Amino acid sequence: MRYAYVNGRYLPHKDAAVHIEDRGYQFADGVYEVVTVKDGKLVDKQAHMDRLDRSLKELEIAWPVARPVMEMIMGEMIRRNGLRDGLVYMQVTRGVAPRNHAFPTGAVxxxxxxxxxxxxxxKMTKFTDGVSVITAPDMRWTRRDIKTISLLPNCLNKQKATEAGCYEAWQVDPKDGTITEGTASNAWIINDKGELMTRPATHRILNGVTRLTILKIAEQEGVPFVERAFSVEEAKRAKEAFVSSATSFVTPVVEIDGQPIGDGKVGPVCKKLLAGYNEYAAGLRTEGAVWSDDIPADEAEADRAA
Known part of the structure; x- marks a missing residue:
């Protein structure tokens, strides 16, 4: 039997439900986290919990249970569902209250x-064969650094990618033509200098926990990296490209908008970073994601801080 956890109860998945006036259902007033499980172990658990803590603070939502209890529930869900490889999804909303845009007052x-x-x-061939992506206008709000459950713009662009037979859509800032990130992943390229490039973590993207781990692995492997925005044209001229997330790890991108990247095959840097990530997830490397709540509003602020 597959189990879900809902507000203090472990229930058969088919019977799990929330109240119709839960503010997550009414207003997407909540946050979430997705944690990879490999060989029955949670990958980057502490960094995910730290990011959840920041998301909750940004929306002024209290922890539903104490953090150690949350981690205990995660372990129990893995045990009850016999999970060896996969993911744990957790969602926290403001709770149940009569419908009103303003935050509810009183004990909620x-x-x-x-x-x-x-x-x-x-058995996922995306790691060995690579995937295709399309580009699409970024329609989202300005606080993408908060991992909220308000994902409709992401869904619309993901659907465009699906209809095009592609794995992901890379979202493009309509103001300057630079790629922000995927609908459910961070975007990376390797330029003609062999530099690994990804957009800096500001309010304009979600700072992926896997993204942080990959930066650590790149440092360990001697792969030079630059955190800056890049255009669609730069991406299409790249030697290699990939996406990263809790379930994408390092997934090579071999085609953007129908145009092959490099020679159209999975490149050596992608292979090296994926191998390093798999070693990390297996516990063969110790240095991974370290979360920081210090996320600037934009690239100009990030440059001033540097």
Whole structure:
């Protein structure tokens, strides 16, 4: 039987439900996290919990349970669902209150939902064959650094990618033509100098936990990297490209908008970073993501801080 966790109860997945006036359902007033599970172990658990803490603070939502209890529930969900490889999804909303745009006053308890999903990473051909992406206008709000459940613009662009037979859509800032990130992943390229490039973590993207781990691995492997925005044209001229997320790891991108990247095959840097990530997830490397709440509003502020 597959189990879900809903507000203090472990329930059969098919019976799990929340109240119709939960503010997550009414207003997308909540946040979420997705944590990879490999060989029954949570990958980058502490960094994910730190990011969840920041997201909750940004929306002024209290923890639904104490952090150690949340981690205990995650472990119990893995045990009950017999999960070896896959993910744990957790969602915290402001809770149940009569519908009103303003935050409810009085005692409203935040709601916690948790589910798991089994995945067979070893059989996923995306890692060996690479994937295709399209580009699409970025329609989202200006606080993408908060991992909120308000994902409709992401869904619309993901649907465009699906209809085009592609894995992901890279979202493009309509003001300057630079790529922000994917609908559910961070975007990376390797330029003609062999430099690894990804957009800096500001309010304009979600700072991926896997993104932080990959930067650590690149440093360990001697791969030079630059955190700056890049255009669609730069991406199409890249030697290699890839996306990263909790379930994408390092997924090579071999085609953008129908145009091959490099020679159209998975390149050596992608292979090296994916191998390094798999070693890290298996516990063979110790240095991974370290979360920081210090996220500037934009690139100009990030440059001043540097």
């Amino acid at each position: 308890r935040p709601a916690l939902v948790m589910t798991t999903k089994k995945m067979n990473f070893a």
